[in-house]
Amino acid sequence: MPFDFEPLWLSIELAAITVAILLAVGTPIAWWLARTRSRLRVAVEAVVALPLVLPPTVLGFYLLLMLGPGGPLGGLLLSVTGSSLTFSFEGLVFASTIYSLPFVVQPVQGAFEAVGRGPLEAAFALRARAFDAFFTVVVPMARRGFITGGVLGFAHTLGEFGVVLMVGGNIPGETRLISIAVFEHVETLNYPAAHALSATLLGFCFLVLLTVYAVNRRFPVHAGR
Amino acid sequence: MPFDFEPLWLSIELAAITVAILLAVGTPIAWWLARTRSRLRVAVEAVVALPLVLPPTVLGFYLLLMLGPGGPLGGLLLSVTGSSLTFSFEGLVFASTIYSLPFVVQPVQGAFEAVGRGPLEAAFALRARAFDAFFTVVVPMARRGFITGGVLGFAHTLGEFGVVLMVGGNIPGETRLISIAVFEHVETLNYPAAHALSATLLGFCFLVLLTVYAVNRRFPVHAGR
Amino acid sequence: MPAAENPAAPRLEANLRLDRGDFRLEASLDARLSGVTAVFGPSGCGKTTLLRAIAGLEREARGRIAFDGTVWQDDRTFIPTRERRAGLVFQDARLFSHLTVRGNILYGHRRTPADERIFQPETVIRLMALEPLLGRRVSSLSGGERQRVSFARAVLATPRLLLMDEPLASLDQDRKEEILPFIERLAGELAIPTLYVSHEIDEVVRLASDLVLVSDGRVVASGPIEEVSNRFDLRSYAGRLDAGSIIRMRVAGHDEETGITRFAFAGGEVIGPRVDLPEGAAINLRVRSRDVAIALDRPGRTSILNVLPGRVVEIGPNDGPQAHVLLDVGTALWARIMRRSVNELELRPGRPVYALIKAVAVDRRSLGRPTAMDLSLEERDAAPPDGRR
Amino acid sequence: MPAAENPAAPRLEANLRLDRGDFRLEASLDARLSGVTAVFGPSGCGKTTLLRAIAGLEREARGRIAFDGTVWQDDRTFIPTRERRAGLVFQDARLFSHLTVRGNILYGHRRTPADERIFQPETVIRLMALEPLLGRRVSSLSGGERQRVSFARAVLATPRLLLMDEPLASLDQDRKEEILPFIERLAGELAIPTLYVSHEIDEVVRLASDLVLVSDGRVVASGPIEEVSNRFDLRSYAGRLDAGSIIRMRVAGHDEETGITRFAFAGGEVIGPRVDLPEGAAINLRVRSRDVAIALDRPGRTSILNVLPGRVVEIGPNDGPQAHVLLDVGTALWARIMRRSVNELELRPGRPVYALIKAVAVDRRSLGRPTAMDLSLEERDAAPPDGRR
């Protein structure tokens, strides 16, 4: 069998898109959690962490229920867009987003809390608008949290397998990810192929991580003294 | 079938022990990563994140290979202790520790970096020994990172099942965890039982998380102004 | 000219209330701000909180703030900080740790429309001696360097009101001497009114025309500095703040050889160390009351170069062993002497006396020596629309 | 007594070198430390770095440090900070944000063996007026409150050498007046030598017996403060540091009615504001050179209560329009007057003159007014072995 790159690219695409969405969705949640004094905060924090607790296949099962044509979200989507999310790449993105949310929200929230209000106030006094100040001051100062969150989210999406199998249906070229391919090789006792794929995956991720950390290292956020 | 609490307790026990070990093992790693100027740092950071990338069952497979009587580590253990780690509770602990390591190391490292050297120096000047200063100053100030890491590690260990199924072998009373039990119920189409178990798991975790966050909230680490 | 007497100066009205645990800020202030208004009060009395509330950083503050005819805050309104254009120099610098010194300095400048900008970054950088630091990470700066960056950063955003919280606390005297005239000009000629928190009596007296006295969360007095600092009922608040007398004079002439400048005022002339001003220029001079001695006879050959004839106007109420004596020497002049001398010399209102002032004790009060600042004013009109590099 | 003259005082030898980007610390210091030694120099000259290196916080510093006979650091040795027992008051407070004020204050105290403790926490807390803050989170403290906590924290760890980096920068005058005598006693009677960084000339002059002048990473001079600050070759470094003359006197008597104390010294008596010391007590008085006027004739009826006959010893080299004149009035006394007066009065070495000093200008220099500190010393022996609550 020639080495099949498609699942790898698909996985990388999924992980990249998921991380992008996670950062977009997780950042406001993390910001709210870091800033609010609402009593709801504690509950929301707990809810965000919950997807982690369910075994992936079980979470996948619930997502299947929710996203299916009979489910609350799936039914809505079906009537609006004509198709539900299951067995599609978009569905995988949705599922991965839910599943990896805590990995992004929590480190980012921690970083926001460490930054505190001070820099934001300084930026306001220097005429920055809220968004401007957020992106030019808070985000760069909380960079470590974004990197941690992004790395955990990315790696986890690459490695995740139970949920995506369930929601995606293992359709080659659409929802057949590298994690599923590796799993198949292991199941069918095709160990050499499994080793090769795993090594590729690990090597690729190692390089990505190495780059991320090396770049981060050149801009230490905090005073070393 | 009467509600079987054994897998739940076993899971909680596993998660608690794993988190304890993760904190014990992950803290020095995180500290080293946060402080070192070694070039190795970037590589170690990447390696720590790697277990995440492999699908759990595949990671489980590799752990099995490594820990089995024919594997490098398992063979060694066998000759020393008379038993390898696989298919035992201890093996699960080992596997979960490997698998959840990045969840603990990364947030804790981020928190250490945010604390910086200042407080440590102040403590030294106030006659604190290195360990004393670390535990009475650095650790409390990095508390948010420990909580994030502990919660992610705990929840993930509770929910994880690919690795533990592979390494543990689903032996009742020893390695049969709640995630595996839920998985089994789903696999055997026993949905009511799966729902009930999942709800129990979620409810329990929600309470745990709520408590953790509520307690944390009463001691905000950083100045709000 | 103290702001209170200047009807063109912008008016700041603040009626604020804020609770913070045991501490309550309940400040009422209605002042015309021109030049520097010092905010003075003991540690923990609420100065920082007051400034923050004025800047709009204390959302929980209740009450009303209006500045220069615009309501910044009342029951319904809350103008956010950036629109108040209140520049803040924080007590703890608060530099952006992810930016270099240059990035910090230009942060506000870049967000200021070109036509509102007053300074070229180069000017302020030169004045604050920040050139060698521009590319540095802020974490490597010393305490004083941080303060300078923080100050430059605030000024380059061209605020309408400058709120400074002990901006010079960790600067050495020489550096202060460079920066103080700059602050004076900001406030004076460029009409950027400034609220200035400081514990440094010298700084306060030198810079401020007006004074806001804060105690325990309340504004206990505000007004021209000489008035507030000499009000006997405020002694317990103003504490050791010895403003002395501020006297408006003209430069009457220089004696290059001896390095002396003669100043003319209603009551005659005074001699002091040379100032770099043309003849005829107006200047405020300060004479501290501790530096004024009183004699009944004109003294003979002494090094005391200023001997001003006049008479006693008033003798302050009992203030321990020392007495504050108000003299009229053509202008009002305060003297602080031992009460024993009051008795020995039989001082009482109306008594003719001589005021003795050493020439080295004559401080020019504003219009400091020429600095990079003078350049900046010339550049103002010639400034290109964008100061970015 | 300046440390340099006190052979029992511990000796600090430091020969340090440290590179930090463009900045190089290359400091050589060999001084006997007793009492307070001020570290003075412009912003960014390396004062903080020097203190940190002495405390053992700069691992990269090369060279040798020895204190009181113990080598703290050389090519082979590196004694860690805690064993040096160098107490640090950081420029930026560095309070432990997870602890309350009480937790911060007691942190070092709890780690100090009971038999080494000098103070009861209660004493220091009372002196710093920290009682109302004890239960508070440090994030809610004002700038000055932070400094007080930081100071109390360092002192309660009973250091052998106290390193203070602008510890009073954001404190108001009254609070300073409370704390300064405390620092004096720490350094003086309790023999905890102190290196004290400050930009406040008044503070430096008041507290310090010795002075270390730092410029651009190098120690350019060190020695007794009067000597260093009056060395004409150091004018460019010492800048506006006007130490004046420090004169050792005895309390000769009090005049309760007028609130005056008479002080006796070799040249006669001087009058100043009342001090709370018994007759016969020794005290250092400071007279700033700017407060000393010179007359050829004894003046008549004036408020200048101190007229000391003497003669001119020396006239300093040209220093702009002002001149420093050293007088002998039974003790050395510096006067700063206009050069013009030098000419007019035809002053030259040997000429008999009168020195005129206003009584209000006589500063007691050490041994401040009684504070909570006095209690602490009584408590010292009676202290229970453990101050925990």
Next chain:
Amino acid sequence: TAAAAEATVAVATNFLVPLRSLSEEFAARTGHSLRISSGSTGQLYAQITNGAPYDVFLSADAARPRRLEEAGATLPGTRRTYALGRIVLWSAEPDRVSAGGARALRTLGDGKIAIANPEVAPYGVASQEALERLGFWEPFQDRLVRGINVAQVFQFIGTGNAAMGFIAMSQLAGRPKGGEGSIWIVPPDLHDPIRQDMVLLERAEGNEAAFAFLDFLASPEVLARIESFGYSAPTN
């Protein structure tokens, strides 16, 4: 006779429910007891080759017990087929597939059809064969979703995400209301037999319970029970 013994049985998940129910009978009849571990066949195989403490292996296929035997990890002569799997075409909609065969499959339209992954699951292989023999394998390629096993296929269909699919008959048999929706039982000639084999592992040497269980599963009453769970009885 002999003292009660215990055997650890590793069972492919699709036979877990029948086994649980049979184990009670086994205990009642022989006095021995079973400890049951379940997992996917591939997983159990990997575990066994790495020293898992199982006595009996109930696989979902024939290949892996054979490979274990070839590797000498089993007790000789203990490998046999304990059940034959049956597949059914199932839809959650009433009547949709009752017509059976090509007519049923043609109603798929734009919907998805779910099968177990032929790469890993014997039931998936059978499903593929059935589709091929009915001539729908190629045309359905773009509408095919693959579950990791039949349990997942069941979920795809049960939740309405897939219009129909091939599941194991045993799945419907195990459910109290097995008749909901519509089914078509795929005739055995449309696919090769799904042989589920078992074998005693080396570790069972001398374990009376394991041998007793081997005999127990071959007894006619038990074979009848196995059929009632939705399998065919092995013919060997």
